[in-house]
Amino acid sequence: MGNSLKAIAAFVPSDECQKYLLEDLEEMPVDKMVDLSGRQLRRLPPHICSFRELVKLYLSDNNLNNLPPELEQLQNLQILALDFNNFKVLPLVVCTLKQLCILYLGNNKLCSLPLELRLLQNLKTLWIESNCLQCLPEVVCELSLLKTLHAGSNALRTLPTQLRCLQELRTIWLSGNLLSEFPPVLLDMPFLEVIDVDRNSIRFFPSLAHLPGLKLVIYDHNPCRNAPKVAKGVRRVGRWSEETPEPRKRSGAVIEITLDEKPSPPPATKPEPE
Numbered sequence: 001m002g003n004s005l006k007a008i009a010a011f012v013p014s015d016e017c018q019k020y021l022l023e024d025l026e027e028m029p030v031d032k033m034v035d036l037s038g039r040q041l042r043r044l045p046p047h048i049c050s051f052r053e054l055v056k057l058y059l060s061d062n063n064l065n066n067l068p069p070e071l072e073q074l075q076n077l078q079i080l081a082l083d084f085n086n087f088k089v090l091p092l093v094v095c096t097l098k099q100l101c102i103l104y105l106g107n108n109k110l111c112s113l114p115l116e117l118r119l120l121q122n123l124k125t126l127w128i129e130s131n132c133l134q135c136l137p138e139v140v141c142e143l144s145l146l147k148t149l150h151a152g153s154n155a156l157r158t159l160p161t162q163l164r165c166l167q168e169l170r171t172i173w174l175s176g177n178l179l180s181e182f183p184p185v186l187l188d189m190p191f192l193e194v195i196d197v198d199r200n201s202i203r204f205f206p207s208l209a210h211l212p213g214l215k216l217v218i219y220d221h222n223p224c225r226n227a228p229k230v231a232k233g234v235r236r237v238g239r240w241s242e243e244t245p246e247p248r249k250r251s252g253a254v255i256e257i258t259l260d261e262k263p264s265p266p267p268a269t270k271p272e273p274e
Helices: 002-009 015-022 046-050 069-073 092-096 115-119 138-142 161-165 184-188
Strands: 033-035 056-058 079-081 102-104 125-127 148-150 171-173 194-196 216-218 235-237
Touching (some): 092 115, 115 138, 138 161
Parallel strands (some): 079 102, 102 125, 125 148, 148 171, 171 194, 194 216, 216 235
16 A cells, blocks of 8 residues: 555655655764665655765666756765666756766666766766667776676667777676677777676687686676687686586587576675765
């Protein structure tokens, strides 16, 4: 019954209904965190933006498609979660929050990202998975401190060469896209530790043995005829990984090797800034 009432209240813009959805959240919590996930919100009540010392704001799993300009007042915000909403464009006010370290934008309807995103020079983690991106926005390549990029489940066919400028990038998740070849730019990024290209259309993998920082490469569910060569100690997940060697020819036939299980995806729980 409670959820039904909240669903009805979400359509009513009155202050009383919005206060009901927020469960009388009138003062900033002591831990400087506000979690309004799953409240069926259609707009963010402006009074939340008066919590100027707020560090973490979780707005996941609502019905938001815009944000109030007053959000700019939250200049201490380090974590902002906007995933599982209805954003078709990223509100520009987000790009004014210059202390952001972690930004979750996954599972929306984004087809692009604004150039103003380059203003977020403290950003270390960006999740843009499960959107409508046909190419990786080049503005991402200007986020010089970025360490983790999750761009899986879009419609990416290539990666921009400017990505090599991200010398702090350690983890890149690209599963579930439309890559037909291993992105060449990744071969010029020696500090990468994790590369995930699972569930693409890659038929051939170049050697990755020259990447000194690499620890894990996930390439399962590709129509590939070879496994990527890696340096000693690097874990491969996919056909012909270290647990099952590449197929040997015997009397002209190829011995089929069963698929290894893929490790767990990135954690659902949202990490803290480093």
